[in-house]
Amino acid sequence: MISLRRITKRSEPYVLAAIILLSLLIQVRSGQFFSGNNLVDLARSLIVPALFSVGCMMVIVSGGIDVSFPAIASLAMYVTDKLLLASNYSGNVILAYAISAGLGLLMGALNGFLIGFLRLPTLVVTLGTSSLYTGLMFGAFSASASDVPPSIAKHGKEILFTATNPTMGLTSNMPSQILILIAVLILAFFLLRYTMLGRGIYAIGGDETAAERAGFNVRGIKMFLYCFVGVLAGITGIARISMMSYADPSTMLGMEMTVIAAVVLGGTRVTGGMGTLTGTILGVALMTILSNSLILIGIPTYWTRVFTGAVIIIGTGVTAHQTISTRRRRAQSQKAAA
Amino acid sequence: MTTTKTADSVRRGRSARDPNLLRLLVMLVFVFVLMTVLRPNQFATMADFNSMMRQFPEYGIMAIGISLTMITGGIDLGVVGTANLSAIVAAKFLIGTVPRGAAPAQVVPYLIIAVLLSLSVGLVCGAFAGMLISRFNIPAILATLGTQQLFTGIAIGITSGRPQSGLPLLYSRIGNMEFFRFVPISFVIFFVVAVGVGIMLSRTRFGTYMYMMGTNPRASRYAGLNNTSITLRTYMISGLLSSVAGLIMMARANSAKADYGAPYTLQCVLIAVLGGINPNGGFGTIGGVTMAILILQFLSSGLNMFNNISNFYRDVIWGGVLILVLVFNKLLSWREERRAVRKSMN
Amino acid sequence: MAASVLRVEGITKSFGGVQALKGVNFDIAPGEIHCLAGENGSGKSTLIKVVSGVYEPDAGKIEINGQQFSHLTPKEAIGLGIQVIYQDFSVFPNLTVMENLALNNELMDKRKLMSYKRARAIAGNAVSQIEFDVDLDERVENLSVADRQLIAICRALLQEAKLIIMDEPTSALTKKEVKALFAVIKRLQARGLPILFVSHKLDEVFEISERYTILRSGENVARGNTKELDRKTFVFHMTGRQFEDEFYRPSAAKREPILSVRELSLQGAYSDISFDLSPGEILGVTGLLGSGRTELVETLFGISQPDAGKIFIRGKEVRIKSVKSAIRKGIGYVPSDRLTEGLFLPQSVERNLAITALDRLSDHFGFLRRSAIADMTRKWIGELSIAAKSPALPVWALSGGNQQKVVLARWLANDLSILMLNGPTMGVDIGSKYDIHVLMRELAARGLAIIIVSDDLPEVLACASRILVMRDGAFVQELDPSATTESKLSELSTGIA
Known part of the structure; x- marks a missing residue:
């Protein structure tokens, strides 16, 4: 009884219901949604936003907001790409991931320093560093679409399995990068739930002063958090270009808004302290289905943004409504108790 | 003794808000002098002033709109979407109704209708965002993130993503008109907007209400302020200003398109913060915002004159300046805080 | 008389030339409820911060259980069993009761990993100590103010508190909740735990404490047994002013209701x-x-x-x-x-x-x-x-x-x-x-x-x-x-x- 009440208060079930309804609608109208290749295509386009969303969710839980991760991912992958091309490296792709993650770490550390140590407002800081990093990429490195080194190209061709749609004769490949997403999810789950560091992120989002008094190293945790987001962004960058098999510096820019929207849609509280990985992934899935599958029911692609916008507005509206009505209910129950 | 003390603290109380303006002014002069020294033959010439006056009004007007919403404790990330959508509506109307080869005198009524149409689209867009925020209690950052997608989406949808060109010649002729062959009409519009909004903020009741609600919406409710209506009106003004910016963009490009000015959103937020608008609401002046606009315009125009420096360094410098200003303000406020603590022990 | 749990002598502290404390003395005996009273700005919070190690005093000594210190660090103070319960209780609204109780302990033990089993045991033990009936899995934001305060008290007990300092603990409570809180305080006292009760409300001082210390402008102006204190003297010591008794009678002429x-x-x-x-x-x-x-x-x-x-x-x-x-x-x-x-x-x-x-x-x-x-x-x-x-x-x-x-x-x-x-x-x-x-x-x-x-x-x-x-x-x-x-x-x- 009590646990049922707790479940209906969460937003994951609503997002899941929306996904199911939308899927069924598309399935009924087109008959193509539950085909193997469509599902694999969806999983494929989910990988990059989902990787981003993990870090983004953690930042929002800590009470901050980060809009710089696409810029970090782009600059990190681009520099790595150029570096490897210039040195004619043809070894393992692990090195590419390592370099890009390292660059991401450095860029994230700048965010962490400004936010954790100087206590500057997160939105403004990351807006600034975002502008800084994209500017460096296009300015100092005069970035433009470029080839990828053989190791990354080869990594991009590694596929887990191929799904074929018998009626349309279309095939889709499940990229191996999905394994990275799974690994990151497991790591993040463990980190958030079973380490003091992870609990510290939630604690800071709940009450920063209380966290400090309790003995959490607030600066250190924030530093770690933004570094972690940087590392994740670096990895995401390489995953993205290996799947596209060329390095387009602007392919990820502008994703921050939809990723944040997906995270909030998934029930992460904008003011911090609450958020789950399950909700986040559901939120990303809903946004991905919207932008990928509407074409299946005959809605031209250039209308998809209208739907994304509508989903953000409706989704956040429902969440806002929920928080207000729980607050009211709580006030009433307190009154009853008094 | 007491009177001098009071006068002194009044002065201190006022100057507590002024340092930011002063700092901005110093920065403005510094950038100006720097560029003039480095590029004496190009920067600060008549031609350069003219081109700068053509560039900043479109994003400057949007920055003022965003600043207003930030003063009330919100933010409007939907300004660019609003600008493009309203421009597209005007463009579609003009393209669809003005007969080919019509004489200028015949076109004028169409132009007036198009401008009014565009301004009303801006007002409606703003009212929609304002309603989401004030009636449905959606946090402003998310509501306007949504409206930005929605408005841009509608703009893409009704144009299939194609630019709308073939506007009557008269429109761009008026839009690119220059007074005394020097002052572009867009600059005049910016000037009027800045002065008007500045007066509204500092001299009217509504301006005070905006600051007070931005400081503490709960207290403003208990003081009898109508938060819903203040929010609604603020976002409507922001929408209206966006559509003005959209009309200017349309005149400059002689067309309208759903993705014009995409990077302006972040630039405008940056300008507002640099100009001293408190992101938590309640504080900031149009004077500060205007100076921030000028600083960034001087910087980017100046940098354009260096052939070996890519245009994209502008982003680096904007980001860098923003962060430096933040760090600097922080260090200063730490010093002030320490002083205040010491004073409060008195 | 038994030795004091806490004794401070001649504590002075100034901030940038302003003396916040001017040679304050006071002491707390084992198992005693002691009230520290004073108006806002009298130096109460400064004194608490000196005792809990946040501020370093300029002069004077602090003696805790016979050990002498010229100053303390916050860590030392906690190690010596001094626990402050702040007005905002320092709880995490978004976390469960269990985590709120257990996190501090886990941090004190320098653990890197979180065990929910251990946390449940710790939390269960803590709430049972003061017979506090609460759902350990409830989020703290869903609890009443009074319950949040009890959580803060439980948390202090978990850290082997030898002295609990409560900073204006009743300011957000209703009368009924204050009664419940006082019952908890008495229960703690019965277990031999001394409590320093910081307040400026005289009714509470009379009701709960045995001895009192009153601060005014950084000096202790009065100390003694609460029994020997009366309202008028208390108010006089707090404010340094004499007040007329208050009451209000409207003019007799009955007017039309507005x-x-x-x-x-x-x-x-x-x-x-x-x-x-x-x-x-x-x-x-x-x-x-x-x-x-x-x-x-x-x-x-x-x-x-x-x-x-x-x-x-x-x-x-x-x-x-x-x-x-x-x-x-x-x-x-x-x-x-x-x-x-x-x-x-x-x-x-x-x-x-x-x-x-x-x-x-x-x-x-x-x-x-x-x-x-x-x-x-x-x-x-x-x-x-x-x-x-x-x-x-x-x-x-x-x-x-x-x-x-x-x-x-x-x-x-x-x-x-x-x-x-x-x-x-x-x-x-x-x-x-x-x-x-x-x-x-x-x-x-x-x-x-x-x-x-x-x-x-x-x-x-x-x-x-x-x-x-x-x-x-x-x-x-x-x-x-x-x-x-x-x-x-x-x-x-x-x-x-």
Whole structure:
């Protein structure tokens, strides 16, 4: 009884219901949604936003907001790409991931320093560093679409399995990068739930002063958090270009808004302290289905943004409504108790 | 003794808000002098002033709109979407109704209708965002993130993503008109907007209400302020200003398109913060915002004159300046805080 | 006499040339409840911070369980068993009760990983120590203020507290909750745990403590056994001033009621409320938190709409649709939470004062008449003797009492006929409290009709000319303050004899 009440208060079930309804609608109208290749295509386009969303969710839980991760991912992958091309490296792709993650770490550390140590407002800081990093990429490195080194190209061709749609004769490949997403999810789950560091992120989002008094190293945790987001962004960058098999510096820019929207849609509280990985992934899935599958029911692609916008507005509206009505209910129950 | 003390603290109380303006002014002069020294033959010439006056009004007007919403404790990330959508509506109307080869005198009524149409689209867009925020209690950052997608989406949808060109010649002729062959009409519009909004903020009741609600919406409710209506009106003004910016963009490009000015959103937020608008609401002046606009315009125009420096360094410098200003303000406020603590022990 | 748990001697501390503590001495014996009293700014918090290791004293010694220190670090203080329970309790609203209790321990043990099994055991043990019945899996934000405080106490116990310091622990509690808290404190005392109870409320000092120390301007002006202390001396030591006994009688001439309320109901808050209010009267409405008292006055102020019933002003039926319409009808309201509902803290005194009168202080185009605003501000700063160096100062720079006067002035600047005050002197020091009471009586004598909502019973008795007791959303009884007592009032509002 009590646990049922707790479940209906969460937003994951609503997002899941929306996904199911939308899927069924598309399935009924087109008959193509539950085909193997469509599902694999969806999983494929989910990988990059989902990787981003993990870090983004953690930042929002800590009470901050980060809009710089696409810029970090782009600059990190681009520099790595150029570096490897210039040195004619043809070894393992692990090195590419390592370099890009390292660059991401450095860029994230700048965010962490400004936010954790100087206590500057997160939105403004990351807006600034975002502008800084994209500017460096296009300015100092005069970035433009470029080839990828053989190791990354080869990594991009590694596929887990191929799904074929018998009626349309279309095939889709499940990229191996999905394994990275799974690994990151497991790591993040463990980190958030079973380490003091992870609990510290939630604690800071709940009450920063209380966290400090309790003995959490607030600066250190924030530093770690933004570094972690940087590392994740670096990895995401390489995953993205290996799947596209060329390095387009602007392919990820502008994703921050939809990723944040997906995270909030998934029930992460904008003011911090609450958020789950399950909700986040559901939120990303809903946004991905919207932008990928509407074409299946005959809605031209250039209308998809209208739907994304509508989903953000409706989704956040429902969440806002929920928080207000729980607050009211709580006030009433307190009154009853008094 | 007491009177001098009071006068002194009044002065201190006022100057507590002024340092930011002063700092901005110093920065403005510094950038100006720097560029003039480095590029004496190009920067600060008549031609350069003219081109700068053509560039900043479109994003400057949007920055003022965003600043207003930030003063009330919100933010409007939907300004660019609003600008493009309203421009597209005007463009579609003009393209669809003005007969080919019509004489200028015949076109004028169409132009007036198009401008009014565009301004009303801006007002409606703003009212929609304002309603989401004030009636449905959606946090402003998310509501306007949504409206930005929605408005841009509608703009893409009704144009299939194609630019709308073939506007009557008269429109761009008026839009690119220059007074005394020097002052572009867009600059005049910016000037009027800045002065008007500045007066509204500092001299009217509504301006005070905006600051007070931005400081503490709960207290403003208990003081009898109508938060819903203040929010609604603020976002409507922001929408209206966006559509003005959209009309200017349309005149400059002689067309309208759903993705014009995409990077302006972040630039405008940056300008507002640099100009001293408190992101938590309640504080900031149009004077500060205007100076921030000028600083960034001087910087980017100046940098354009260096052939070996890519245009994209502008982003680096904007980001860098923003962060430096933040760090600097922080260090200063730490010093002030320490002083205040010491004073409060008195 | 047994050795002290804590003894401080000659503690001085100054900040940038200002002496916050000037040689303070005091001591706490084992198992003793000791009250540290003093007005805001008397040095209480500085002293607590010295004892808990946050500040390093300039001179003096601290002796804990026989060990001598010239100063402590926060870690040492915790290690020695000194636990401070802050006013905001320092809990995590978004986490469960279990985590709130266990996290500190896990951090103290320098653990890197979190075990929910261990956490449950720790938390279960902690709540059982004070017989606190709570769902360990509930989020703390869903608990009442009193429960959050008990969580903070449990957490202190978990860290092997040898001395618990409670900083103004009752400021956000209702009378009933205060009683429950005192029971917990007694239980802790029975286990031999000494408690330093920091407060400026004299009733509490009398009720709970055995010995007291009173600070004023950084000096301890009085120490001794609470039994030997009386009200008058206490107030004198706290403020350094002598006060007249307070009470208010309206002029005998009965006037026509200005406000009449008939069978007013709001679902879930109050029902069937009827009363009359005449100019010159001070109506005291008292009752527990949740009795519907706040909702009632907020309905009269247009914050919420009643479901049934009628409101008459000067005999004419009115509908109060919004705060604005309440203001137009001459009603003003000083909300209970000054900091979040009453004031715009970082804005200037002038703006805070003028905000409700801007309609009058601007022309019909909406332009502000600045000199009129400045004149009005100056007038009210003078009239209420608000201690503000300049009207341009942010209002947070003022003391609690002066802040409250700013909120009052805001309403007085309008042409008011009815003023409602919710907890008018909450968190205000005794001196300003006295001033505010005098002011209310003056205003009533000048013909204003006043409603005070308060659970500060001595205040209601001292100020009101008529008292209405609310319980569970209904009026229980109307009382004459001169013919009733605090215990009678408390009995009526709790329903417990």
